[in-house]
Amino acid sequence: EAGVVQSPRYKIIEKKQPVAFWCNPISGHNTLYWYLQNLGQGPELLIRYENEEAVDDSQLPKDRFSAERLKGVDSTLKIQPAELGDSAVYLCASSSSGLSTGELFFGEGSRLTVL
Amino acid sequence: DAKTTQPNSMESNEEEPVHLPCNHSTISGTDYIHWYRQLPSQGPEYVIHGLTSNVNNRMASLAIAEDRKSSTLILHRATLRDAAVYYCILYSGGGADGLTFGKGTHLIIQP
Numbered sequence: 392e393a394g395v396v397q398s399p400r401y402k403i404i405e406k407k408q409p410v411a412f413w414c415n416p417i418s419g420h421n422t423l424y425w426y427l428q429n430l431g432q433g434p435e436l437l438i439r440y441e442n443e444e445a446v447d448d449s450q451l452p453k454d455r456f457s458a459e460r461l462k463g464v465d466s467t468l469k470i471q472p473a474e475l476g477d478s479a480v481y482l483c484a485s486s487s488s489g490l491s492t493g494e495l496f497f498g499e500g501s502r503l504t505v506l
Numbered sequence: 507d508a509k510t511t512q513p514n515s516m517e518s519n520e521e522e523p524v525h526l527p528c529n530h531s532t533i534s535g536t537d538y539i540h541w542y543r544q545l546p547s548q549g550p551e552y553v554i555h556g557l558t559s560n561v562n563n564r565m566a567s568l569a570i571a572e573d574r575k576s577s578t579l580i581l582h583r584a585t586l587r588d589a590a591v592y593y594c595i596l597y598s599g600g601g602a603d604g605l606t607f608g609k610g611t612h613l614i615i616q617p
Contacts, residue, residue, distance in 0.1 A: 395549075424604045426604070431609070432609060433591075433593060433607030433608050433609055433610055434550065434607045435607070436604040436605075436606070439604050447604070482549050482550075484549070484604070494552035494555070495542075495550075495552060495604070495605060496551075496552070497548075497549030497550050497551065498549050499547070499548055499549055500548075500549050
C-alpha cells in the first residue's frame with residue numbers, strides 16, 4: 392500500500408512568488424495534517440483536517456498561507472506571497488483513528504527554498 | 507499538551523543496546539507516551555506508544571516508570587540505520603490536536 396505522497400520534493404522560488412504543495416494521504420485516512428519543520432527543529436502543526444473540514448488551523452498564518460482539502464482526500468497548501476523566512480520543509484501526515492491508539496503517517500516532505 | 511525533556515544528542519556503538527531517556531514530570535493520567543523517529547531527509551515515523559505498561563514491538567521497547575514521570579525507549583541492538591532524531595511526545599488523546607514535537611534526541615551510531 393502506498394504511503395503518504397507529497398509533491399514536489401524540492402522547490403526553489405524567489406521571494407514574493409507563490410508556491411503550492413500537494414498531499415495525497417493514505418487511502419481511507421480521514422485525518423490529514425500539515426506540519427512545518429525548520430532546520431534543527433521538530434515539526435510544528437499548521438492545520439488539521441477531519442475529512443474536508445479544517446478543525447484546527449490556529450497555527451496557520453492566514454495572511455499568506457491557505458489550505459484546502461476538497462472531497463476530503465487530497466490536500467493543497469499554498470503560500471502567496473512567499474517570504475525568505477518560509478524556507479523550510481512542509482510535511483503532510485494522515486491517520487485513520489485517534490492518535491491515542493493509532494499512529495501518524497508522514498510523507499517525505501516538500502523542501503522549500505525562498506531566495 | 508504536557509512538556510517532555512530529552513537530551514539533545516546521544517552516541518552509541520553499532521550492535522549495542524541504546525536507551526533513550528525522556529522526562530515528563532507534568533504528565534497527566536490520560537496522556538499517552540508516543541515515540542517517533544526521523545531519519546535524514548525523511549518524514550517522522552512512528553516507533554511505539556504506551557500508557558502505563560511497558561510495551562514491545564518489532565522496532566523497540568518502551569519502558570515506563572511506575573510514576574509515569576519518565577520513560578525510556580530501548581533499541582535492543584542498534585544498527586547504522588537507527589541513526590536518527592528520536593522524539594518523545596505526550597498526547598492526551600480524544601482525537602484533538604496533532605502531535606506536538608520538541609527538538610528530540612539526535613542519536614549517533616558509531617560503526
